[in-house]
Amino acid sequence: MPTVTVQDALIHYDRTGGGPRPPLLLVHGTGSAGAPLTWGQAAPALARDRAVITPDLSGADRTRDAGGPLTVEGLAAQVAAVAEDAAGAAAGPVDLLGFSMGAPVAAATAALRPDLVRRLVLVAGWAHTDSDEYMRNLFALWQRLGHSDAEAFGRSVTMTGFSRAFLNSIGSAEVERLIPNMPPTTGTMRHVDLDTRVDIRALLPRVRARTLVLGATRDATVPVENSRALHAAIEGSSYAELDAGHVAFFERPAEFADLVDAFLTD
Helix, strand or coil, X not given: CCEEEECCEXXXXXXXXXXXXXXXXXXXXXXXXXXXXXXXXXXXXXXXXCEXXXXXXXXXXXXXXXXXXXXXXXXXXXXXXXXXXHHHHHCCCEEEEEECCHHHHHHHHHHHCHHHEEEEEEECCCCEHXXXXXXXXXXXXXXXXXHHCHHHXXXXXXXXXXXXXXXXXXXXXXXXXXXXXXXXXXXXXXXXXXHHHCECCCCHHHCCCEEEXXXXXXXXXXXXXXXXXXXXXXXXXXXXXXXXXXXXXXXXXXXXXXXHHHHHHC
C-alpha cells in the first residue's frame, strides 16, 4: 500500500484499476474506517477505464499523525499530496470526488490547488456548519454520544445516514449490522470535531474546475438545502439530486455511478 508524508502525517492510499481516462481520487467522509468503508462498494463501479485512488486522511485508522484538531485546509493538503504522488506519472490533473466531510475538503483542494483538479464532484456536502442549526445540533449530539454511549452514537449515525425507506427495506437484522460500522473512536471524533467547524465560504469563489454538486433529497445528516447552497456558491457548477439518504451511493449505486461517470466523460 503506497504512502505519502504530509507534515506530521503518513497518509496511506490505495490505487486500483487503470486506463486512458484521468484518474479519479475519492475523498472519504467522517469515520476512522476511512476509505475502505466509504468506497468499498462504490469504487469498483467508478473504475471504468480509469485508475481510482482512495486515500485515508488523518483520523482514519490506516494513517498516522501526531493527533490534535483537524482543519479543512490541512486535509486538503493531504489530498493534494496524494494526487501528486499517485497520479504524477500521468502528467495531468485528477478528477476529484468528495463525500460528506470529504466534500468541503475536495472543494478546498480544488480552490487551493487548481492545477491538480480537472473536474470536481461534491456529494452530500456543505459549506458552513453554523449556517444550519440542524447540523450544528446533530454534530454536537454526536460529540456527546461519542464520549458517553457508543451504541447510541452508532444508532444515530445509522438513522441519519440512510433514508427511512432504505432502512425499512433492508429490515431490522441488516440495520443492526450497520450500527457498529462507525464506532466513536478517537479518529472518528476528530472528524466530528472538524464537522462542527467547517467553513469554506471564502474558498468557494476560487473553485475553477468544472463542478457537479450532488444532493440527496432524503439526507438526514446534511440536509439537501446545503448541497443546493454549494451549487449556488460555485460559479458555473452543475447540479443533480438523488432520491436517497446521506449515503446515496449505497442506496442507489447504479444511478450514482452513472451520474458521476457521465459528468466525468462529457
